[in-house]
Amino acid sequence: MNDQEFLRIIEFIESTRAPFNLEIPGMSQDSDWAITSYLVTARLQEKDVSISDLIRVSGLTYGTAHRRINGLIEQGLIDVAPASPTGKSHSLRPSEKLLDAFRSLVSHVKSLVATLVGQRDDSQNSDQYYFGEPRGFIERSLPPTDLPTSHGGATRRLRFLFHDDNYFAALRNLWIDFRANAGRSEDFQLTPMQEMYETALSNGARDESEFDIITLNYPWLAEFAQKDLIAPLDIDVRELSSNLGDFHPAALECVTYADRLFGLPLYVTVESLLARRDIFEENALPYPTTLKELLAVARRLHRPKRGQYGLAWNGAKGMPIASAFMFLLNAHGGAVIAHDEPGTGIRSRRSRPQGTRCCLDEKPAHATLAFMQQLLAVSPPDTLAFDWEDSLAEFMSGHAALCYAWSMRAARLELDLQSKVKGKIKILPHPNLLGVRRSVPLGGFVLAVPRNLPPARAALAQQAIRWMTSSEAMKSSAKYDLPIAPRFSVNSDPDLKVVSMLVSFVDDMARNGLICNSMRPLTPVYTHIEEILGVEIHNALCGLTSHENALSSAHERIQAVLDSVLSQP
Known part of the structure; x- marks a missing residue:
């Protein structure tokens, strides 16, 4: 509880x-x-x-x-x-x-209420269900009461593989609410990111899937679709009745592979630049819009002897520094993979099929790595060990003037009782070279159906996904746990905008087409790219190898992966 x-x-x-x-x-x-x-x-x-x-x-x-x-x-x-x-x-x-x-008291009362009104056969086992919101709020949000029996006649509880965070815990709690009669807590496996990826992969190798619904990080979907580990959804993207237009386009593109829909977005999170508004106002400083301005203002506000650092960001080995490099590479006008051949359409000797040419041998990649090296001089001393939680904690404790942070975590800055920066934050898009059309990278999760499910289980799973990604379910979860729903109708809810300024920021970025889903390339080999960059870039910034050698090695290794997996006819 x-x-x-x-x-x-x-x-x-x-x-x-x-x-x-x-x-x-x-x-x-x-x-x-x-x-x-x-x-x-x-x-x-x-x-x-x-x-x-x-x-x-x-x-x-x-x-x-x-x-x-x-x-x-x-x-x-x-x-x-x-x-x-x-x-x-x-x-x-x-x-x-x-x-x-x-x-003991509340468990007894919870069981008593469930026995009286919940119509459950496990009412005395209070750990298996959830005491939810008052009925007037909840009855529009609970899963359909006939969902477990709507296919095949016999009752069968669904099994879920979820990411271990507050939003998924809230969604689980709706599902196991004692009035829903839909499932138990044991039906849900909540796991950390890497473990979730490995579990989903191994589940695909089974004769029959252990899970009815699995959760994927947005960049993983192309890999799972290409490997035939997930099934396309029975939704016609051209039908108005599907209401797909309510989803943010950037999120919807991430769940589409080979022109078919392989999942539905559950929530989005974007990485923005957070600034201490009070510090900027005290120093009469404008907010940075270009990379040059970002470095200059971070230097100006870097006062380590006073316990204040210029910028907190995610530099830990692996996924954190790989993501940071890809986001800053985009800000420098570059990309890990070229999606279109430059020029007038004349193919050069080094031309490859679209999406199969690595670009880490070009100037933007070298400029990005040099910029990251400069950032270390105005960052906390342990930056190269910082993941998302570490950098946010540094900012939340008042020890950094700026911070790159994901919106799903940044909500803590306003809601956490320990936050020293509540009411003092300005949310900004990523600075870039020119300071125009500044965007934010997309993150978040998608719900998908494993390919190795029997037809009756697959049909039931698709129905459950439709409910979990409905605006009603998203509103009930987002209201208290604050990732951002990938639907315009949910984020336009004035009640949610009152809860957090993050909702308005993300909604404005989405409506203006400034949420970018390609900073981390949408490719079936994304996890290989992330693994390579997570080592090579970290080694360079730690001084274990030169910038030139790190980028050369990363370029050759990524190109080899692209050639072996994607260049085949």
Whole structure:
């Protein structure tokens, strides 16, 4: 049970107790419930509680409340901790004994409610379902009640391979909500990115798929489609009834291979440049639009002796630095793979079929690597070990003036109680050479159906994907967990725009065609490219090899992969 669900059940219990005092004259407040529920709620919300706070909510006179609180402390239900370095003030917290008792209480209430209204055969096993939103909000968002039995007659629960993040956890919780009667938590396998890729590959080698629905990172889809590991969806892209036009075009292109639809976008995340608005205003500095301006302002704001660095970015070996290189290469006007032959159409000796020529032997690649070397001088000292979480943490703690960050993680800057930059952020597209038509790279996930599913399971999986990518399901998940839905109708919801400025930023970029899905090339050999760049670029910036040798090696290795896999007739 997560903290959000824990809080929701405490609120539900409180809502059932409140009418007793309101409707029946002469009744006194239950002070023990008031004190302990307030303490547990504050703990879950990471708020400090003083003894004055507990006296206020207890409903008792000052002396009586003080004695009752001391009694709860003596019983080991409340812990007392120093609230200041001097030890003169104290904060009160629920003890583990009290927290365990509340966990038992909410589990019992959850099971009781599910038994009464959930119509589930596993109502007493509270870990297998989710206590969701109030009915008025949730009933439009739950999966269809007949989905598990809509094909083949017999009930069969679906199995899912999901990425391990908040959005997928929220989607799982909708599916296992006790009113949905659709599935259990054990039907979902949530895994880290690399493990998810390896599991999806190995699943494709089985005689029959273990999973009904798998999740793919956008750049992986071409590989899985080419290897015949996923099946095309039974959706005619030309039919208006399919409502595909509501999806962001950049996301929809990522799920199309050989003119067929092999999945549906579930959510998008974009990498933007985050700037500390307060620092820029204090120093009367304009926000950077070109790469030259980015480097200059990062130098100006780089004050390591004061614990402030110019720019935080993702330089760890592997996927983080490979992505950073490809994004900055695009900003320099280059690309890893040439998609169109330059010139007037006359093919040169080095011409290859479209999408099969590596370009790391050209000037933009060398300029990009040199630029990254310069960035290290205005970055935190551990940048070459930073992944996305590390760089965001550096920025969130107030130690960087600028940061490259993905929107799915950047939501924490406004919502996390530990954030020191809340309300101080300006979101910017990537600076580039000329400072015009600045775009952001696309990331996110797609839902797909494994090829090795029997027809009845495949039909059921396609129906489930349609529901999970519907605007109703996306709104319910995005409202609280804040990746960005790849549908215009969802992001135009004013309630979501109020929750986070990220929603408006991404929606504006999408409507202006400035979300780019080709910075990381859409090719069946993408994972090979990422692996090669993740090593070679990191070695160069660590000083283990020269820039020239790193790019030459990367170019030759990537070209060999392109020639062996894609140049065949």
